[in-house]
Amino acid sequence: MISKAEIKRIAALRAKKQRSGSGLFVVEGEKMVAEALQSGFEVENVYRVEDIGEEAMSRITMLSTPSPALALVRIPQAPSDADIDALIARRPLCLALDAVRDPGNLGTIVRIADWFGIDAIFASSDTVELYNPKTVQATMGAIFRRKVIYCYLPDVARKFAAAGMPVFGTFLDGNDIYSETLGTEGLIVMGSESNGIGDAVAPLVTRRLYIPPYPRGAAGSESLNVAIATAITCALFRK
Amino acid sequence: MISKAEIKRIAALRAKKQRSGSGLFVVEGEKMVAEALQSGFEVENVYRVEDIGEEAMSRITMLSTPSPALALVRIPQAPSDADIDALIARRPLCLALDAVRDPGNLGTIVRIADWFGIDAIFASSDTVELYNPKTVQATMGAIFRRKVIYCYLPDVARKFAAAGMPVFGTFLDGNDIYSETLGTEGLIVMGSESNGIGDAVAPLVTRRLYIPPYPRGAAGSESLNVAIATAITCALFRK
Structure with missing residues (x-):
């Protein structure tokens, strides 16, 4: 059973304001819920269609087709400055996302980071919120394994430097990524879907890269989607 | 001005049945409409918000936020068997999509194919329809430059062979793609999001590949999204 007040409270988590206020986010799907329960994340409650019924599930779901299970999960505390300094001291390979606005793109990037063993993802404050339901679902569970740290990117870039x-x-006038020695440490800045890397971070980039089209210099598409460019870049770093 | 009947006719193109029946699909956004007009595609009509008004545009748009321009474009004729034979005789590099169901994934793959100079995309008949509005928009104009050919994939694979x-x-027990010599011709089969490459095509694959996680053999994410896997594969073929 589930009360009307509870239904209302969960449905309200569609809004970012309610997620920040309550410190909770929604995870849906049997597999994602199972991963939440096995992760170090605090799961406040799990709702199953066999317990609450299809009618209630259809009112709390954020999906167009409700799944059989939905969990309320507590948003973990943001890492402290000391945590970030300790992370950087381990000489990691990290991503930095500059104003990535599309929830699906962010979720896909978290999944890519998980596959390619990227240690953490820094995100500018105007990047879409990680706990947006579309982002959470697009991570396919990687949200429980990779940290996304919202911060002022120029400060992070300066720390790596x-x-x-x-x-x-990546820049249109960067060096052909296939010919570069990329190494296993550093910060990889990915620009927004529409504007690329912003003026605050661009001057701090020390290694300008470019994913060339084929044949080289071909006209046609002007750019790659940011999640696609991130995938190719990570794959080439980890080859 | 736009009549009620015309609004109804355009709005009906949300349904695949209406698209096949009329032979028309919808393109939205200033940039996409401009690309349609410059392409070899037949543009039946262009509707602009300054001519028809916001109210009418909000009724014909397939987007959550209407754009200033919408075009009705004629679906081109499918290539003949002779066209396909001529294509294969040119020893191309092509993609084959086996049951890719997500409209956004298909559109993103068309955009990737355009960037990496993939000559054509073959798609199984249970792959999502190319003229789905979400697919069209996700191609970002690449739909006007790359052919998607619906067919029985085993026949095509046999022709390449x-x-x-x-x-x-790509298979979980394939060879590490980074260590393989990939060449510039052949057919690259990509499996569906949930089931991978189906039983009808799998036995026809002569070169089994695998995109390994990092570190090699790491647990965590079980797979990559099909568009992401396609992007990485194409990038490695074209490096």
Whole structure:
């Protein structure tokens, strides 16, 4: 059973304001719910269609087709400055997302980061919120394994540089990524879908890269989707 | 101005049945409409918000936020068997999509194919329809430059093999794609989001590939999204 008030409270988590206020986000699908329960995340409650009925499930779901299970999961605490410094001291390979606005793209990027062992994802404050239901679902569970850290990207880029690590970024006038030695540490900045890497971060990029079309210099598509460009870049770093 | 009957006719193109019946599909956005007009495609009509008004545009749009321009474009004729034979005789590099169901994934794959100079995309008949509005928009105009050919994939795979070209496919027990010599011709089969490459095509794959996670053999994500896997595969073929 589920009360009317509870239905209302869960449905309200569609709004970012309610997620921040309550510190909760919604996870749907048998597999995602199972992963939430096995993760270190705090699961507040699990609702199953066999317990609450299809009518109630259809009112709390964020999906167009409701799944049999929905969990309320607590948003973990953001890492402290000391945590971030400790992460950087381990000489990691990290992503930095500059104003990525599409929820599906962010979720897909978290999944890619998980596949390619990217240590953490930094995101500018104008990147879409991680706990948006579309983002959560697009991670396919990777949200429980990879950290997304919202911050002021120029500060993070400066920290990588101060530690003697490269700051990579893709630009139309960058070097052919296939010919570059990429290494295993540093920060890879990915620009937004529409505007690329912003002016605040661009001057801090020390290694300008470019994913060339085929044949080289071909006309046609002007750009790749940011999740696609991230996937190709990560695959080439981890080859 | 736009009549009520015309609004009804355009709005009906949301349904696949109406698209096949009328032979028309909808393109939205200033940039996409401009590309349609410059392409070899036959544009039946263009509707602009300054001519028809916001109210009418909001009724004919397939987008959640209407764009200033919408075009009705004629679906081109499917290539004949002779066209396909001529294509294969040119020893191309092509994609084959086996039961790709998500409209956004198909559109993104067309855009990737355009970037990486993939000559054509073959698609199983249970792959989502190319002229679905979500697919059209996700191509970002690449739909006007790359052919998607619906067919029985085993027949196509046999044709590539008969011409002495490899048939590639990704499998969990495939060879590490980074270590393989991939070449510039052949058919690259990509499986569906949920089931991978189906039983009808799998035995025809002559070169089994695998995109390994990092570190190699890492647990975590079980798979990559089909558009992401396609992007990485194409990038490695074209490096």
